[in-house]
Amino acid sequence: MGGTDPVRGGGDGTMGASEASGGPPEGAAVALVDRRGIVAGWSRAAEGLLERPADEVLGRSVLRLLAEERHVRLPEDGEVVLRHGDFGTVAVRYWAQELQGSGFTLVLAVGSGRAAGAEQAEAVFRALLAQDRLGFILRDADLAVLRTNVLPGEFGGPPQVVGSVLSEVMDGADAARTEETLREVLETGRPLAAQEQHVRSFRPPHHEWSLSYSAVRTEDHEGHPTGVAVFLTDATEHWRAAQRAELRHRASAGVGNSLDIERTAQEIADTLVPRFADLAWVDLADAVLAGEEPPKNTAGGDLLLRRVAVRSADGPWPDQLLPVGATVPPFPDRPMVREVQEGRTIRIDRRAVEELLGDPAHVRLAAPEGGHSLIIAPLFARALLLGAVGVWRAERPDPFEEDDAELLTEIAAQAALSVDNARRYTREHRAVDSLQRRLLPQASTTTRVMETTGSYVPAEAGAEIGGDWFDAIALPSLRTGLVVGDVFGSGLHATATMGRLRTAVQTLADLELAPDEVLTQLDTLVARLAAEAEPGHRDTVGATCLVALHDPVTRCCVMASAGHPPPILALPDGPAHAVDLQPGPPLGVGGLPFETATVDMPPGSVLALYTDGLLRRYAPDLDAATRHLADRLSRLQRSEKRLPSLSRGLMAGGDGTPFLDDAALLLARPSALAPGDVASWEFPAEPDAVGAARNAANEKLTEWGLEGNAFVTELIVSELVTNAVRHAGGPIGLRLIRGELLYCEVTDPSNTQPRLRRARTTDEGGRGLFLVAQLSRRWGSRYGQNGKTIWAEQELVEDFPE
Structure with a gap:
């Protein structure tokens, strides 16, 4: 060793x-x-x-x-x-x-061999930990972090700390959702690939991320699970870009579907909440709401706006904030306010709002509780400030960023065009509606023998004004003409055509033609109007019309239809039903005659004339709608005796479907004419008939207490009966009617039209009709199936001068 x-x-x-x-x-x-x-x-x-x-x-x-x-x-x-x-x-x-x-x-x-594997594994670890675009987190069996490269400043997602668990780095709901997914991987061993996860941090600075992560289970050398390896990439920018694209699409598809200004404003608010903001409001200039252009104002803090639409992600609009319909208080004259007036978007926080407004009461109206970030984008079109859109974030912790301000600017610019289109439509719609209503008669009329009420409702916003009309015309001898019609098409040309047809009906009424004759003349007029129109519009010139004539003496109503729905008759104590009337072709078609129908109208009954716009509110099928309308009229008549209330009840009925077409309704209810107010006689065509007629009229006037009318009536009767004896033959009918006026009628079998002429001083005759015209309030003639009737009106003179 x-x-x-x-x-x-x-x-x-x-x-x-x-x-x-x-x-x-x-x-x-x-x-x-x-x-x-x-x-x-x-x-x-x-x-x-x-x-x-x-x-x-x-x-x-x-x-x-x-x-x-x-x-x-x-x-x-x-x-x-x-x-x-x-x-x-x-x-x-x-x-x-x-x-x-x-x-x-x-x-x-x-x-x-095992050492080499360990070195390779460690090399992989080092490579993963060195990544700045691919996140790696190794978690143990308790899902606590063992090793990671997701550190502050090194990765786009929320930072991870060794030893931390999910609930310590992200919002509780997000943490619970992610932990459930990872535990499933840990327990089953099934890997997870490309799972999308939206993550919100709960600690300042608050952010939101969108992460795409995959996870696999880790095991020891004996195959026992030891934890989870998580690989993730930051998809936040892609997610935000997708969100912005979706919001743009929603704004494009959801804003401007209506030509109603207030509905368009609400569509803007609904688009922005809750996907973009927690609260949103839309303010518009008062002039815009009226259809006019707003004033050009680039100075001062008063934007002349009114709150039109609001939306809150939490449900009801907070009570302390400015409500819908309220006028927006003036702002201090600051550069920030001028930027909005000049068409620029501003992005500020709550502190800046408080400094701008100054007044705490104003702050409470403008800033929601908890609101921390605000964007105001002007609705700017054609260099005019139509209004403004404001959005707040309160529940979301992350503030608005510059990209958010640019997105709202883009949406507001597009929405401003929709608001301006709705404004211009409102102006035109109101102009045509005003013209339409001015062309219609007064809503209610009352005579001694007839009460009428008319109603007109234009189509809901988004549809043009049409040419529906009604008319109640007082005719001689207490008769009443009832008319309802519907011109084809919509807009100004339909309104103009309606005005011409109504004028024609008024003129034909003075001729006292029968309903079918009136329609025949109108048919000719419409055909002439179609011929005058441009070639591409000739097929669109036409109308449907129904004309009815009520006679209080006979208590009958004669009517004819040109392609129009039949009227509904409700008897005083009985059911309501549609009149059995065979309609002819619409006006302008020509070639076929118009048929008449006669119905009895006892006093207290109600006759309803209407256009198909009202029927479509009750049911798509016109026959079913007519039955529903008749049932409702029958029910309402039992409890409601006033015609205006009855008319409103019928207009408000149905299934609540908006009026997609104009609707006109005319209700007529006759009153009783006492039998003693009418006197009639018949005389042969002999000279003695003149004296007999005069004496009979004088006796009846004395009975009525109208001795003051006797002298004039005797002259009128003498002249008219004399003309009938000389020129028409017999039998000769004489009828006196007492109403608001005194009516004198002479009927003969001749169809010769009487002519008023001025006699010369040397003429022995020819002064009869001239005297009648001078002595009466007005006079005229009408034709029947057998002969004609000449009539004259006088004011009642009940007190005879001594």
């Missing part, structure tokens, strides 16, 4: 070169050698490695274990070939370390 140590380790207590490779693997053979090289200790692992029991080795030189004996000192570590059993050899890798103060050296050895 020469007094020298055959095996010497590092004198400083380290493993020497073995430390660089991480030292011997677990379960190595161990021998204790004194300064002379004599084996003083021999482990069971050593017995197994060389197949030599301790009694054969202890007390002998360690050099005798070499396959080739050498009397030199062995290096501190290396590879040698040892004797194995009686005749064999085995290559081993050994490490030596001097035990200070004892005079002994500890030698550890393993088979060379």
Whole structure:
């Protein structure tokens, strides 16, 4: 041995070169050698490695274990070939370390193959730990960190500390979810590949990450699980880019689907919460809500805004914040406010908000409890500030970043175009709606024998105004014309066509034509309008129309339809049903006659005329919708006697479907005309008929207490009956009707139109109709199936002057 140590380790207590490779693997053979090289200790692992029991080795030189004996000192570590059993050899890798103060050296050895595997494993460890793009975490059976390269500043995810567990480095919910997944790997041995995990740190500075991780179970040499090796990559940027892309898509698809301004504003808020922010609000200028352009204001802190839409991730909008409908208080005139007025986005924290506003009451209105980060993006279009979008983060710990501000700017710019489109549509919609309503008659009319109420509801926002209309026309002899129609198409041209048709109906009403004749004339007019239209629009010019004529004397209503739904008649104490009416073609089609139907309308009954826009609110199928409308009218009539309330009830009925088309409704309820208010006679076409008619009229006026009308009535009766005797023949009918006015009618079998002319001073006749025109309030004629009727109206004179 020469007094020298055959095996010497590092004198400083380290493993020497073995430390660089991480030292011997677990379960190595161990021998204790004194300064002379004599084996003083021999482990069971050593017995197994060389197949030599301790009694054969202890007390002998360690050099005798070499396959080739050498009397030199062995290096501190290396590879040698040892004797194995009686005749064999085995290559081993050994490490030596001097035990200070004892005079002994500890030698550890393993088979060379196993040592190579350990070195390779350690090399892999070192390579993994040196990565800055691939995270590696070795966890033990309790999922505590053994070795890792996920340290502060060295990896994108939350930093890991040796000995830490998941709940110490990430949010509790995220930790529980990840731990459950890793324990499954540990228990089953099934590896996990490319698992996505969203991670939030709960300690400042707060961040969010998206990690893609894989995990495999680690085992000892006997196959027992010892822990989990986790490999992860930072997918945060990809995740955020995907989030931004998704939010852009949601904004593109979800904002601007409606041409209603307030609904568009709500779509903006709904898009941003909860995916982007915890709270969002949208403020718009009052002028924008009215459809007008906002004022160009780039100075001062009053943005002239009103809160239109809000959204909170937690549910209800916080009570202390500015509510929907409230005016936004003026801001101090600061550069930050001017930036918004000029169309630039600002990103600030709560402290900056408090410094900007100053007033604690204003801060409470603007900043939610716990809100720490705010972005305000202007809704800027055509160099006009339409409003602003604000988003807060309160529950989320991470503040908004510059990328978030750029994203909101992009979304707000796109949304501003939708808001501006809705604003311009609102302006046009209101203009057309105003024109439409101005063209319609007054909603309610009341005469002695008829009460009517009309209702018109434009299509819901997002659809253009159409050409639905209704009319109630007071005709001579207490008769009433009822009209409802629906022009094809929508917009200004439909409204203009409706105005022309309503004017035509008013004119035809003065001619006192029958309902089918009125439709025939309207059909000709619509055909003329279609011929005047541009070639591409001729097929779109048309209308449906229903005309009804009520006579209080006969208590009958005659009606005709041009492609229009039949009216519904509700009797006073009976059910409501659609009138059996055969509709003709729509106006403008031509070629077919229009048929009439006559129904009895006792006093107190209700006749409902409507357009198909109302039916579609009750059911898609028009026949089913008509039945539902009739049932509702029947139910409402039993409890509601006022026509305006009855009309509102019918308009509000149905399944709640929005009015996708204009809807018009006209309700008419006749009143009783006392039998004593009507007197009629019939005379032969003889000269004596004039005196007899005059006397009969005078007696009836005396009975009615209208002696003040007797003189004028006698003259009118004399002139009209005289003309009938001379020019028309008999029989001659005379009828007096007492209502708001006194009506005098003379009927004859001739269809000759009476003409008013001025007689010359030398003429012996020709002054009859001139006198009638001068003495009456108005006069006219109408034609029936057999002859004509000339009528004249007078104001009632109940007090006869003495």
